[in-house]
Amino acid sequence: MKNLWILSLSGLGLSFSVIASSPSPSFNCNKAQGSIEELICQSEELSQLDTQLQPLYSQAIKQLNLNDAKILTAEQRGWIKGRNDCWKADDKTECTRVSYQTRITELQISAASINVPSPTYYQCNNESALQLSAYFYNDTLIPAVVFSYHTAHQPPSEPAIGFITRTASGAKYQAQHASLWTHQQEATLTFFGQPPITCTMSK
Structure with missing residues (x-):
């Protein structure tokens, strides 16, 4: 942490210091x-x-x-x-x-201080009636996704927010009770204690 900045006026052979408050x-x-x-x-x-x-x-x-x-x-x-x-x-x-x-x-x-991105939609293969919508925020302090899902017989779930975490490939977002991993046109939604749900981006 630098609180002391040294300013030099070499042409005049002068130097002085300014204390900048933290x-x-x-x-x-x-x-x-x-x-x-x-x-x-x-x-x-x-x-x-x-x-x-x-x-x-x-x-x-x-x-x-x-x-x-x-x-x-x-x-x-x-x-x-x-x-x-x-x-x-x-x-x-x-x-x-x-x-x-x-x-x-x-x-x-x-607070809507960041523009809302366009949603990305996925159709989940092993849950044919399940559709996933995701809003990927890349301009927030850390990248995040807001996602929800629904079926033909169930209303949309409460939106969940996931924060990006380290992964070998693609992008993985960790929410409170689930994780969302995306890579190219695919996504995997995993709820704690449940088998992964594989999804493909809708055209």
């Missing part, structure tokens, strides 16, 4: 509670992520009715609790970073 998080570091908030205050990267998150959260709240705003507020409190639980992690900084990155991505999507 970015501060959205909360008062003098009132930081717990080791994770203290860690955020000490980290330029984590402080920047915190200040990036707050306007997205405020924007999302303004777009909701009173009841939905209460739900988002409760979700945000739950997220803060989960972020602060990173004190249990072996790598506290990485845990906190990922927590911010996924939450910011969620808020970018819910």
Whole structure:
């Protein structure tokens, strides 16, 4: 972390230094509670992520009715609790970073600060009545997909959001209860404890 920038005027044989203050998080570091908030205050990267998150959260709240705003507020409190639980992690900084990155991505999507991509549709071969729709977000902080599925006899499922994870080929997105792997024209949807469902992009 560099807070000291050296500016040289070589032609004049002069040099001087400017002390640049580190970015501060959205909360008062003098009132930081717990080791994770203290860690955020000490980290330029984590402080920047915190200040990036707050306007997205405020924007999302303004777009909701009173009841939905209460739900988002409760979700945000739950997220803060989960972020602060990173004190249990072996790598506290990485845990906190990922927590911010996924939450910011969620808020970018819910606050509509990112253009909604065109949907991609899949027909699932071993579930002939099942159709999968996916919105691939590549302009969010981390790549993500919002997907849902339906059958001829069932309404669309609640949309799930998956965040990209490392994979040998293609792109794999991990949601709370399922994963979606895509490669070229194919996709594999896997629910925890269930056999994979293979799908092909609809023309």
